[in-house]
Amino acid sequence: MKNTSLYIAAIAALSLTGTAQAKEKTMPPSTPATITTVYTRAGDINPKSFTVSVGQKVRFEVNSQDTGSGCMKEIMIQGLWNKPEPLVKGRPVVMEFVPQKAGTYRITCAMGVNRGTIIVK
Numbered sequence: 001m002k003n004t005s006l007y008i009a010a011i012a013a014l015s016l017t018g019t020a021q022a023k024e025k026t027m028p029p030s031t032p033a034t035i036t037t038v039y040t041r042a043g044d045i046n047p048k049s050f051t052v053s054v055g056q057k058v059r060f061e062v063n064s065q066d067t068g069s070g071c072m073k074e075i076m077i078q079g080l081w082n083k084p085e086p087l088v089k090g091r092p093v094v095m096e097f098v099p100q101k102a103g104t105y106r107i108t109c110a111m112g113v114n115r116g117t118i119i120v121k
């Protein structure tokens with residue numbers, strides 16, 4: 001009787017382990033660290049300083065409450081996202097990248113005017 005109970009316990013433990021492994025396999029290979037900011041014409045982006053890790057996929061979201069104008073109508077990250085993206089009210093900008101080198105990267109307009117920083121550690 002005792003032996004049978006042990007056997008059942010062992011089978012139960014094995015199948016639990018199997019389930020845990022199956023769950024891991026269905027997870028995306030690299031879940032991005034999401035950082036989010038809000039753009040307004042009066043306050044530009046807020047928050048404007050972020051820290052992320054080398055090698056960790058980052059998802060940077062900019063939620064625009066206004067449509068950008070003039071010099072500051074586009075946003076980019078020097079060295080991480082070099083394509084200027086237009087700031088349009090109600091249309092989130094999403095930039096996904098994997099930082100390869102530690103350092104301080106500038107969030108700017110298309111012409112290079114500072115609006116924030118991403119620190120990669």
Ligand SMILES: [Cu+2]
Pocket residue numbers: 070071072109110111112113
């Ligand atoms: Cu500009």
